[in-house]
Amino acid sequence: MLEASRGWRVGGHTIGLVPTMGALHAGHMSLVERACRDNSRVVVSIFVNPLQFGPGEDLDRYPKSPDRDLDLLQRAGVAAIYKPTAQAMYPPGASTRIQVLDVADPLEGAARPGHFEGVATVVAKLFNATEPDRAYFGQKDAQQVAVVKRLAIDLDTGIEIRVCPTVREADGLALSSRNAYLGPQERKAAGCLSAALGQAALAYRAGGRSLDEIRLRILGTLKAEPLARVDYVELVDPLTFTPPGTLAVMAVWIGKTRLIDNHDLAQPFPG
């Protein structure tokens, strides 16, 4: 991979990287399309990274659609699909770990111990293997974006992190490979996340309500949905991921599926 990428660089190309775990949906493809507009060579990595899954999480049943992924990426015109095996990424003896302190600690970091260490480690490996000019991440995983931005700067990668908006279903549900876990009733119920964010954005932008009041309103909307169980709802600063701030972030269990979503309340909610 590195040889190919350096060959492109020597040939005068710019290189964009889109890291994914496969099971591609329109959210991923919006990143790929943006990368193809910005760069003359685009690499899409597909790697379900065991290091970022905790014990009891869904590593073993994470959705896979290799044929469809290949078809989508070929039609999008990417230069390479980088699809290493877990054995190649973490051979016996591999023992280097990357931690991003502070921003990786709360919320997703607290709920999923080791998750962001796994993300940071694999992202640094993918950056080194592809040496891109730019790398593309979805706003859907807002805290991951903050962690990766910090890492890209701190490790002197010279890589520009470009963040693309969350792509949503007609009812507002943020696209996620994990939506495939939802049964029909759960799928309907899952609309409560984006509904709560949309209502909160309206209330915040109308003015007159404190961030605390807005947070309680979001909690109220979520709790009105019988199939939903709230993990966290916080209004945080988008760089530090600590309160106070206008970035509403949430993790909500719908049955056995854990969904996350977020929206900056200072911005109109789409749709």
Added chain:
Amino acid sequence: MLEASRGWRVGGHTIGLVPTMGALHAGHMSLVERACRDNSRVVVSIFVNPLQFGPGEDLDRYPKSPDRDLDLLQRAGVAAIYKPTAQAMYPPGASTRIQVLDVADPLEGAARPGHFEGVATVVAKLFNATEPDRAYFGQKDAQQVAVVKRLAIDLDTGIEIRVCPTVREADGLALSSRNAYLGPQERKAAGCLSAALGQAALAYRAGGRSLDEIRLRILGTLKAEPLARVDYVELVDPLTFTPPGTLAVMAVWIGKTRLIDNHDLAQPFPG
């Protein structure tokens, strides 16, 4: 730095990196000369990395010889001296840390908590900023070599780590910038480290003695020197840094100066 390095790569050059903390001596220059033979462009970094010094260590009084360093490197014909400030390397908010598990835990890692995390973090930054084909390290810092080799592989850097032999004074003392701390009596006493290694290599190669016996013999030689206080002496595997093995490693205080040295007993001791 990265722009310059990529320019060289596009121009068809190979790039060698020699990371140093300045206060250059003949040991460093042997790395630089080797790098200049192996690569068409050589970068020497000079950075006294605060992250690898513990509280109470010698960060503030670490030897400096900037004019002499510059002169030596210009005469050696290096393409660039990369000399970032601590502020540029660790600006406010910088929070990414790299750990190499296992090999960094014992010996120097145990004696200097956080040391190898500092080394791993700065080395990864230097690798990213210079994107070399090869990087050069001295055998004098044997455990650092093992940590950096592990990191270079684990993070998919594609960088080849080349290790150069320890350069020694006439009496065998391994060159180190910290030798400048030694008073005249201490300087004489410091010869006990290499003397112990030389005697041990003779005894081991003569056969008939166990590694345990050899280790006790080294301890005996060191303890015969009144100015020396042993921190550790171990015979370890050169990749894992755990016993048993033929790599004799030691840390010895001579007065207020902590010196390290090592030698593979299966090899004849030089000089």
